[in-house]
Amino acid sequence: MTAPLIIFFVLAALAIFGAVSLILQRHPIYSALSLIVVMVALAGLYLLMGAEFVAAVQIIVYGGAIMVLFVFVIMLLNAGLEERTNFSGLATYAGIPLALAVSGFIAAAIARSGGYLPAPAPSGALTSTKTLSMLLFTEFVYPFELTSFLILVAILGAIVLAQREN
């Protein structure tokens, strides 16, 4: 077993542990901390694949900004333990088969097409930050500008939603 494979399995186990912990924890703040574990593990996997810029953005934007927003809202609303309700039978009878079916379909698709995927390139060489930024500002410049509009609209929407009406 080579070193990258060991690192992969450690990080994958950490990510799955975090995701399961998100489901099992009943307090939202613990769920948020579990999600941060998942995101840091995924950033490590991106580094392992040689996508260092995506890893940095993952840590800064996901692990930093978005999760701080979540924690702020949880503390602002003083969210307590999750209530147990007795009319969630649909979740039990439809949820598990649904999740199993979707995971099964994805796994079947991977198993069928997996043999034809080319081997990964040596890491780091082809997707440097420079390549990524060149691509972002030439070929993908219109989607890039559209995302700035999206952020503007999102800011306006959040302000309109969050203000207290008179």
Add this chain to the structure above:
Amino acid sequence: MVPTNYYLILSAILFGLGIVAFVFKRNIITLFMAIELMLNAVNLAFVAFSQSLGKPDGEVFVLFVIVVAAAEAAVGLGIVILTARNRHSLNVERVDLLKL
């Protein structure tokens, strides 16, 4: 090197766990976290394919997905605050005005 299939299988597992969390959790903030988990799983598949095919396009898409997730979190948490203020509860089953 780690085979690309391993990353894809991990991505599928995380997506399935996200669905389970979305269906089973009752807290509206935790539901948002489940959506973020599913977006993260898709991002992992994007980066794995991008590295496997030798094209950086997938990583650019991941950046777009992260931007959309940030915008969605900002607007969605605004809606959560508004809902909690009106309903005095974070339970999604109390938000049933459109239910028959």
